[in-house]
Structures are given as structure tokens and as C-alpha cells.
Amino acid sequence: MAVTDTGAAERVEPEPAAADDPALSPVVDHSSAHLHSPIPKVAHHAAAPPTDGRVDRGPRGVKLAKISKTGDRMFRALASSSGLAIVLIVLFVGIFLLALALPSLRADQDNFLTSHNWTVAGNELRFGIAGLLWTTVLSSILAMAMAVPVAVGVALCLTQYLHKRAAAPISFVVDLLAAVPSIIFGLWGLTVLGPFLAPAGEWLINTIGWIPLFSKSVDPKGSVFVASVVLAIMILPIVMAISRDVFAQTPREHIEAALALGATRWEVIRTAVLPYGRSGVISASMLGLGRALGETIAVMIILTTPAAGSSFSPSIFAGGETFASKIANNAAEFDSPSKTGAYIAAGLVLFLITFVVNAVARVIAERGGAKS
């Protein structure tokens, strides 16, 4: 029975054009079935890729419908334009941000990369991203350093220690953690976690406060330290999910070989599971880092914005602003193009950093070969 678009049923003549229409071919793509009918005509068309099956081999008297290709062409065009739209959107993000940032970057009186100033009101522009870059990278790397060991531990526990039935609910709970909106993490981090972590911060300042990174700062409440703990909680589910999937793919033979040699459970993990999953874990950590770098609202709520003109402190117990929180904090002030351009320049740098981090993550994942 043939489905028809045009309604008119007629015998299809073996015209070459029909050969390209997958709808008319009895078999498609990489199916080897049509190899059983090696008539010269087919051999003639062998160069034409997948759908060179012919329909004129059917028993005489069977009526095959002529099929309109309009629907197919339209659908294909629709799919292609969706693809094109996606490509254009991403290109435009880069191009537009660059185009709007350039005038302000040219007018910038300070060095964009090394200045700690941010004066964008008025005629003279003086702004630089040194402070933003430091706070953004510091908080994200700290978050990654805290999240990865925990995430790997959970992933090992779920795949190597627990029975599937016990692992499923824990997996579910950690996955749900990813669903909590970031503004709620911000609110919770500021009002609940911040005060809870205060004694730990106090102790660190008293013990190793002589290192500038841990030095005492004026306002320790909304510190980079608290922000990175919250960021760590937020990226934990991503890192955990990918590590879990990679560990679960460890070849059974590797594990059994290690067991047969008398390895303890930890030795099995060290010799079979971890080497196999290493690239996956690194790639997952990079993806988590990318997420932490771009996180906006939770960081914005938690971090205390330093008073204008105050000196820059590299300490993790100081406040500060990241790229994202700086932009979001000042969203209401986008009034002149030069001012907006300065913030867009900061956004562009953030875009480039996250792009590089994500690209590295994907390259590592592809090189490693373990699929997430």
C-alpha cells in the first residue's frame, strides 16, 4: 500500500530522478539488502550515495504512487533554516558584543587588562578588568577545587560501592540539586551558609592569615570564600553526573582482572576505574568551572561590593565583584552607549573565557574517548 501526497496513483517509470528519493526506495541508507539485486542499472548509479535502490523490480501490476517532493523539500528547508538560525545566533552573540564594546574600549583611558578602576560615568572612561578577573577566576577555581573531590567520591560510591537500587535515589537527590534556581542558592548562602561558615573562616584567618590570600578583610560576611562554597554546591551535580556516567562504563574485564589479582576495592578503583575515567573527570571539572565562571545571581547576592575607591584585596575573605555580578549589579544604569559598552566589554571577556574553558573540556573528553 502506498501513501500518496498527490492522490493520483500511477506506475513509476524508472527515471533517474526517482533514484534520489528515499521515499521511493524499498530500502534505505546502509542497509545491505539492495545488494542482492545487482542489476547493471544499479551499478551505474552506485556513486550516488545512500538511496540508490530502484523500484522497478516489483512484481508487474503493483501500482506505486508518484510522490510529491514538495513536502520533503519544505521540511528539509525548515530543518536547515533552524540549523542556520542557531549558527547565526552564536556568531551574532560574538559579533554584536564586540561591535558594541569596541568604541568604549577605544575610549578607555586605562589599560583594560590591568586596571582596577571602573569609572564609566561622565566623559572620561577609566575602566579595567583586573579586579573582576581575579575575583571571577579565584572563586571559580576554589569552587572547582572543593566540588571535584566530593563529586568524584559520590560518583565512586554510586558506581563501585552501592547496589543499583540504593544508588538510584542518591543519584536522584544530587540531580535535583542542579534544579534549585541559583537565586535561591544565593539567598540561602547569604543568610544560612554564610553565618555557618563564619567560624571556619575566622579560624583560617587566625591560623594562616599571614598569607595574603587568607588575610583578614574588612567585611568577611559576603566573602569570596562563602561564594565559592555555594558555587561548589551548584557545580557539584554536573561534575558528579558526568563522572558517574564515565565510571559506570569502566570495562567489566578491567575490574575483574584487578579483583583476580587480589586487589582490594580501593585498589580496583585506583588501578582500573580512575585511569579509565580520568579524562572524563577532567572534562567534567572544566565544564563545572565554565558554569561557575558565568554564574551571576548567587554570586551577586553573596559578594559584598567593595565601596567605591577602596583598595583592592586579593584575599578570599574579602568581598568583590565577578564579571557577571558587576554587569547584573549595574543593569539599571545602562543609559549611554559608552557606559553600556564598558559592561559589554566585560561580558565579552566572560564569553571568551567560558568559551575557552568549555572548548578545552570537549577536547579532553574527545581525546580521552570515554563517553559521558
Next chain:
Amino acid sequence: MSVATPDAQLTFRRPGGLRTVKNGLATVYVTLATVLAVAPLFWVLFTVITKGIRLILSSNWWLQSQRGITPRREGGGAYHAIVGTVEMALICAAIAVPLGIMGAILLIEYAKGTKVARAVSFMVDILSGIPSIVAALFIYALFITIFGLGRSAIAVSCALVLLMLPVVLRSTEEMLKLVPQELREASYALGVPKWKTIVKVVIPTAFGGIVTGVMLGLARVMGETAPLLILVSYAVGINFSPTSDTMGALPTMINAGRDQPPQFPGYERVWAAAFTLILIVMLLNVLARLIARFTTLKEK
């Protein structure tokens, strides 16, 4: 076959002291890690629920707005914010879902393994890594700086599209990959054109998974705050018009009131709004996962 001589006999030993200790430490480590990972969710939920439950249970919360209510006054609800959040997410979905599904169809059904597919796939990878603030800045640059339009809820939806699109596209793509090739071939054998095969055979087979992806995407964009901050002003009244420059939303409702001191009634409303948002997002997530569990396609 050969008889073991006494000196070649296997002797089984327990692992030595240090190895046992290491093994034990590893067990302690993974257990602690799991406890540490599970704790934050319950802690966050506990905080939000205990602080927000009282207002959530009153019917006013779901039926009234915050118009005319100051932080020092009791009363009002989150209706305006719920309307805004749902409306912006739905407009976003109306754009992102067709685009994402058609993009996935292009990747799997039409351009599989070609350079086109690799280019599109690469762009989707970039898109999935774009921070929400950058997406918001882009829409700001496009709509407001270049086109000269004002801020609007539609602009927010467009920024959210950039965030939802990769989620929908990737999950649809994964599902289309799982549709057995035999089903497509059977359809072609009956003379069904390719596009009809996709619409009537491939998509329905993958439908459960696609719905899961759409719901997860919706849950993600509903909780986004950054685009709301940049592209629309928070309104305390009820507003259905997506083109107006003010609209309430749950994240901005939380953000607007987060500085209230605990003794003000406004403080409790912030937590109740947080509870409402978590409720909606978690509901979507749990539903999505249930659908995924009962869907016909399973990963092998």
C-alpha cells in the same frame, strides 16, 4: 591436569595491614562525600520550607499581587510574579522548542555525519556554555542598543531562548538517535516520504524523551534571574502584556525584597516566593523524570 606440588600450592592471604587501612579510608571518603553532596539539597529545602510555608498555605498568596503593599505591611501574594514567570517561560518555549526540535532533526535525519552537522553541533556546544548574563547582554545589545526598542518581557523570553535551545536540542537529538533505524526503513518501504516518516514515525516514537527535555529546559529558564535583571523591570502589579517594560517574576520578586530585615513581613514573603519557585521547578523536574522513566525508548 597436573598435580600441584606442595610448594606450588596457592596460599590465600588477607591483604596486608596498610592495604586494609587504605581500603577502609577510601570507604570512609566516599561515604563522607556522599553525605556532603546530599546534605545541601535537604538543607536548602528545609530553610525555604520552614521560612515560607505559612504564606504558601494561604489562598491569598496564589490570588493576589503585591500592589500597594510595602515591606512593613502584611498581605498580598505572588500571583503577579507567577503569571510573569510562566508567561515568559511559555513565550520562550514557543520559540525554543520548534527551533530545537528542527535543529535536532537536521542533525540526525538530514545532515548526519556531514560538515553542516558538525558546524551546527559546535555552535550548540558554545550556546550551552554561554552564561545567562552574556545571553542577556546580547539581547540587550540587539533589541535595545541596535533596534532601539525598550526593555520588555519579550526581550527576556528571547534571552531565555538562548539558554533553553541547547537543552531541548540535545535531549531531542539523543532521543532521535535511539529511534530504531528499522522503523524508518519500514516506513520508507511503504512509500512514505521522509518528512512524513519523521513527523508520523520518528517524532512520536521519541515523544516522551522530547517532552522530558522540554520540561527540563522550562525548569531551567524559570529559575534564571540575570536576563530579568537586565531586560525588564520588576512590577508589583498584575500585568499580562508581554510587550510592556515591567513584569513581575518570582526570581525578581525574591531579588527585590532580599534586603528586608527579618522582622518585616516582607522578609517572609521573599522566602515564600523562593518556596513557590522551588515548588514549580521541582515539580517540572520530577514530572520530567517520571515521563523519562515510563517512555517507550530506553537507552541500551
